Amino acid sequence: MNSYNIAVIGGDGTGPEVIDEAIKVLNAAAQKFNLKLNYTPYDLGGRRYLRTNEALPDSVVAELGKFPAILLGAIGHPGVKPGILEKGILLRLRFELEQYINLRPVKLYDARFCPLKDKTPDDIDFVVVRENNEGLYTGSGGFVFKGTAHEIAIQESVNTRRGVERCIRFAFDLARRRRNGQPWRGLTPADTAAGKHAQLTLCGKTNVLTYAFDLWERAFHAVGEKDFPTVKRDYAHVDATTMWFVKNPEWFDVIVTDNMFGDIITDLGAMVQGGMGIAAGGNINPHGASMFEPIGGSAPKYTGQGVINPLAAICAGQMMLDFLGETPAARAIESAVIKITREKIKSLAAGKMGHTTSQIGDLVAAAL
Ligand code: IPM
Ligand code: MN
Secondary structure, X not given: OEEEEEEEEEEOOOHHXXXXXXXXXXXXXXXXXXXXXXXXXXXXXXXXXXXHOOOOOHHHHHXXXXXXXXXXXXXXXXXXXXXXXXXXXXXXXXXXXXXXXXXXXXXXXXXXXXXXXXXXXXXXXXXXXXXXXXXXXXXXXXXXXXXXXXXXXEEOOEOOHHHHXXXXXXXXXXXXXXXXXXXXXXXXXXXXXXXXXXXXXEEEOOOXXXXXXXXXXXXXXXXXXXXXXXXXXXXXEHHHHHHHHHHOHHHOOEEEEOHHHHHHHHHHHXXXXXXXXXXXXXXXXXXXXXXXXXXXXXXXXXXXXXXXXXXXXXXXXXXXXXXXXXXXXXXXXXXHHHHHHHHOOOOOOOOOOOOOHHHHHHHHHHHO
């Protein structure tokens, strides 16, 4: 029997409620697929910070780094100044545990929940690979003449060849493996004749960010040409990418991009797939502790009412099992989520699902 130790951070706001449902579904899958999941809860987030004045003790980072996977609810508390918990917990864990990939699948499960006219699940099925350790998020920069009329604020985008290349390599590899060798539906006959079966789009801004994205572009073509001949290389500026997410989402297979562009386009991606109620992501260190989370925040106004949609957290659990190598169990969870989404749910939005948070968890667990 395969056994996994999982760290659980419920966190703030609705985080603990949705994590309860994710665990309910994971346990049902574990039973069915004969797995043992051992959970260790960690008390992190706004309440702990307000109590102890410490966001994340060094010793806890070290402990978390020993788990193969971490399941995270949400970080963000109305009583704590914005930035402290986000940087002090979420970004710190992403950086120190070298979770250099932020993987965000954008998949529409039911056409009813797509805000785009005439788009169906056939049109919306792509993955964004967001670089998760560099770019504008490292905290590099500073003030000069702070508080004066001459004040200068500098925020530096850090792009290392190593950091960019490992991210691009992950994205190519994912594109190659994603459909088990089945060709991506967006290829032209000429692409197929040239031996391509997948596409990777580099999303950048080569026309303005002529240092950072020059490096990205060179690394992209060098890695792709040498090691991934079956993956078609495509490029889109980030502004055009947002336009096409709305107009032609079927043009995308796998997208790779830097930290900030990835942050922005994946919120749009989440809306296109039906909203924050369903969008999940993984902070991946392919060789270490990886952390899975619903993309939405702590939703203070819905906390404790049993109205928040737990499907995003359940999907985060599914991504976690997939990462751990338990693909059949992960697939079963996804199928159950699709079934419930199509057959039982009125809306993916908080308070409008036609069920409580816990009933959604029950429905998915029962559909496994
Ligand atoms: C996300 C969030 C975080 C980010 C914030 C909370 C720091 O928006 O996971 O996308 O910017 O990465
Ligand atoms: Mn974000």
